[in-house]
Amino acid sequence: MDVMNNLKRVGLKSTLPRLKVLNIFVSEAGQHLTAEEVYKRLLADGEDIGLATVYRVLTQFEQAGLLSRHHFEGGKAIFELHHGEHHDHLVCLQCGRVEEFYDEEIEKRQKQIAEQRGFRVQDHALYIYGDCTKTDCPHRS
Amino acid sequence: MDVMNNLKRVGLKSTLPRLKVLNIFVSEAGQHLTAEEVYKRLLADGEDIGLATVYRVLTQFEQAGLLSRHHFEGGKAIFELHHGEHHDHLVCLQCGRVEEFYDEEIEKRQKQIAEQRGFRVQDHALYIYGDCTKTDCPHRS
DNA sequence: GTATATGCAAAACTTTTGCATCCTT
DNA sequence: AAGGATGCAAAAGTTTTGCATATAC
Numbered sequence: 001m002d003v004m005n006n007l008k009r010v011g012l013k014s015t016l017p018r019l020k021v022l023n024i025f026v027s028e029a030g031q032h033l034t035a036e037e038v039y040k041r042l043l044a045d046g047e048d049i050g051l052a053t054v055y056r057v058l059t060q061f062e063q064a065g066l067l068s069r070h071h072f073e074g075g076k077a078i079f080e081l082h083h084g085e086h087h088d089h090l091v092c093l094q095c096g097r098v099e100e101f102y103d104e105e106i107e108k109r110q111k112q113i114a115e116q117r118g119f120r121v122q123d124h125a126l127y128i129y130g131d132c133t134k135t136d137c138p139h140r141s
Numbered sequence: 142m143d144v145m146n147n148l149k150r151v152g153l154k155s156t157l158p159r160l161k162v163l164n165i166f167v168s169e170a171g172q173h174l175t176a177e178e179v180y181k182r183l184l185a186d187g188e189d190i191g192l193a194t195v196y197r198v199l200t201q202f203e204q205a206g207l208l209s210r211h212h213f214e215g216g217k218a219i220f221e222l223h224h225g226e227h228h229d230h231l232v233c234l235q236c237g238r239v240e241e242f243y244d245e246e247i248e249k250r251q252k253q254i255a256e257q258r259g260f261r262v263q264d265h266a267l268y269i270y271g272d273c274t275k276t277d278c279p280h281r282s
Numbered sequence: 283g284t285a286t287a288t289g290c291a292a293a294a295c296t297t298t299t300g301c302a303t304c305c306t307t
Numbered sequence: 308a309a310g311g312a313t314g315c316a317a318a319a320g321t322t323t324t325g326c327a328t329a330t331a332c
Contacts, residue, residue: 013331015287035322050289055322057287071212075296076321090260099258106250110269113242119231119271125214126267128251130260154306156312176297191314196297198312216321217296 010064017049021057025067025081032070032080032098072127088126095137151205158190162198166208166222173211173221173230173239213268229267236278 006022007014024041025031033041039054058079061067068082072091080098086107087100106126114121131137147163148155165182166172174182180195199220202208209223213232221239229247231240247267255262272278 013286015331017288036320048289052290052323053288059323071214071216073212075212075216075218077216090255090258092260093263099260101254101258103250103254106247109244109247110267113244114231114269114271117231117240117242118274119233119240119269120274121269121271122234123271124267124269126251126265128255128260128262128265130255130262130264133259133261154311156306158313177295189314193298193315194313200298 006066010066012060012064017047017053018057018060020045020047020049021054022061022066025079030080030098030100032078034076034078036076038079070125070127073129088128090128090130090132092132092134092137093129094131095134097132097134097137099132147207151207153201153205158188158194159198159201161186161188161190162195163202163207166220171221171239171241173219175217175219177217179220211266211268214270229269231269231271231273233273233275233278234270235272236275238273238275238278240273 007018012018020042021038024033024038035051035055035058038058039049039051042049042054058067058069062069062079065082067079070078070080070089072078072089085102087102088106090099090101091097110124111121148159153159161183162179165174165179176192176195176199179199180190180192183190183195199208199210203210203220206223208220211219211221211230213219213230226243227248228241228243231242232238251265252262
């Protein structure tokens, strides 16, 4: 009921495809998925939803502020649940793990820099790419 | 002669397409171009170079460290001359202007954050998107 | 019942690749 | 002369769109 309310709140009808897609992001914390990955999960769950619909729904969710879209290295768009607070990303080049962080100091400096140069900041994206040294990093390149 | 030496230095034959492409980036400072834009400039200059070659040359230049590739919002890859020093980007959403900046404080914080979380930093990208208030901003959306 | 959403297939776009030909060394 | 580079066309990969049908309210 909560998820459906989310949809109504942003002016979208509560349809099955939209509920299922939203559920994928809500059900497991901190997921960063491409459209194709969302589509595959739906298929794996036995849902009969077209890839075109997935793209449409993802775009609607982004416009509604439910998801945010990122462009990491690699060209494909990646979506994640948009929790109110802004945050940036640490991406492991070995295993694809994505961690989020927020640093007040960096935020402050960015604002200062933009203002100094006469830019009104709308948005920003900071991606740090590296190798995580987690013991479970599968190093699948 | 300087440009040609650049190519030889990185182990690439000095061919006409490569010289022309490199010249586009060298001839005007601070350009950030998509493959398509590079291709159009070549055509405008009367060069008969295929788009496939442009893509191949851009990729080679990136691997050779002459150019760097970015993924701003919008999905297309954007290339710029790779001057040794790392820097980040301010992008105007109205006119597409791109300004570069470097901030020691931000760099330092990033490193700290990554290390805290067990990441060995390979690379990072910081894009600030906003509206520049320059008088010549054509606001062409 | 009406407006909107979906599925499918086709299209649009960006980027890559195969192959015959051409150019650099 | 030999190997690598280019152009063209075709393919591959991602995302969008047209249209008839199905669904939510």
